[in-house]
Amino acid sequence: MSEFTDYKVADMSLADWGRKEIRIAETEMPGLMALRAKYGKSKPLTGARVTGSLHMTIQTAVLIETLVELGAQVRWCSCNIFSTQDHAAAAVAAAGVPVYAWKGETLEEYWWCTEQVLRWPGADGGSTGGPNMILDDGGDATMLVVKGMEFEKAGLVPSADESTSEEYAVVLSVLRRSLTEDATRWTRIAAGIKGVTEETTTGVHRLYEMAREGTLPFPAITVNDSVTKSKFDNKYGCRHSLIDG
Numbered sequence: 001m002s003e004f005t006d007y008k009v010a011d012m013s014l015a016d017w018g019r020k021e022i023r024i025a026e027t028e029m030p031g032l033m034a035l036r037a038k039y040g041k042s043k044p045l046t047g048a049r050v051t052g053s054l055h056m057t058i059q060t061a062v063l064i065e066t067l068v069e070l071g072a073q074v075r076w077c078s079c080n081i082f083s084t085q086d087h088a089a090a091a092v093a094a095a096g097v098p099v100y101a102w103k104g105e106t107l108e109e110y111w112w113c114t115e116q117v118l119r120w121p122g123a124d125g126g127s128t129g130g131p132n133m134i135l136d137d138g139g140d141a142t143m144l145v146v147k148g149m150e151f152e153k154a155g156l157v158p159s160a161d162e163s164t165s166e167e168y169a170v171v172l173s174v175l176r177r178s179l180t181e182d183a184t185r186w187t188r189i190a191a192g193i194k195g196v197t198e199e200t201t202t203g204v205h206r207l208y209e210m211a212r213e214g215t216l217p218f219p220a221i222t223v224n225d226s227v228t229k230s231k232f233d234n235k236y237g238c239r240h241s242l243i244d245g
Contacts, residue, residue: 004093004096006098006121007093007097007098007099007100008099008100008101008102008113008116009086009089009090009093009099009100009101009102010084010086010089010090010102010103011086011090012090012093012094013090014086014087014090014091015087015090015091015093015094016091017087017091018058018061018085018087018088018089018090018091018092018094019091019094021058021087021088021091022058022061022062022065022088022091025058025059025061025062026062029059029062032062032063032066033066035066035070036066036069036070039070040069040070043070043071044070044071045067045070045071045072046071046072047071047132048067048071048072048073048132048133049072049073049075049120049124049125049126049130049131049132049133050067050072050073050074050075050131050133050134050135051074051075051076051117051118051130051131051133051134051135051141052064052074052075052076052077052117052134052135053076053077053078053079053114053117053134053135053136053137053138053140053141054076054078054079054135054136054137054199055078055079055080055083055084055137056076056077056078056083056084056085056088056089056092056099056101057083057084057085057088058085058087058088060076060088061088061091061092064076064092064097065092065095065097068095068097073120073124074097074098075097075098075099075100075116075117075118075120075131076092076097076098076099076100076101076117077099077100077101077113077114077116077117077141078101078105078110078113079136079137079138079140079141080138081104081105081106081107081109081110082103082104083103084101084102084103084105085103086102086103089101089102098116098117100112100113100116100117101113107166107167107170108170108173110170111140111144111170111171111174112174114140114141114144115144115174115178117141118130118131118134118141118144118145118189119185119189126192127188127192128188128189128191128192129185129188129189130145130188130189130192130193131189131192131193132192132193132194133193133194133195133196133197134193134195134196134197135196135197136196136197136198136199136203137198137199137200137203138199138200138202138203139198139200139202139203139204139206139207141196142196142198142203142206142207142220143171143206144171144174144175144186145186145189145190145193146190146210146215146216146217147171147175147186148175148178148185148186148187148189148190149186149187149189149190149217150215151175151179151186152179152183152184152185152186152187153187155183156179157172157175157176157179158172159172160172160173190217190218191217193217193218194218194219195218195219195220195221196218196219196220196221197220197221197223198220198221198222198223198224199223199224200224201224203224204222204224204225207220207222
């Protein structure tokens, strides 16, 4: 069996530490563990190709491994250049899940990681070479697909100018390179996506804007509007995070 190399993390020697913390977190996340117990044998997510762009933490590792146990194929990156817990990323990669995330990424590295988890190699990518679902936090993965498709249709990626933000200039650079490599990559990937889930207020605003403009090519579920997210996490979770951070 060939060595698993489809990942990029800070330090694989942290995997054992990460695994210990994942085991502890599993005891504190009974909802996900109940899903494993109920659906682990039937594997209802078989055939799902999930690209995740969400903080690569110990708790996210429990989510990732739940998706895998329920039958999904998963590729994962972080949605923030500073939020990755390197021992969590190492533990998930050691379990054979493609993870592209480390704490302290540059903007170039961040968008490279996002691109890597949206591009599914070989037979894993089906006929489109990409996911059929995006689990997004902030809308970056969704935006990369939509903008990539938009520029492929135009046949040109616009140049950055003095009004272009540093980060968006990096996005344009990624998509410009992609256009020269494969002029229909993002169009194919978008066609294979059944839907996206979005966790944040920022990402939801992006989705509503695209929906109004008629540029949203697939259905989207706003997790941010769910009762547990809007009434508990948005109100109390943010306050806890400010103190904890």
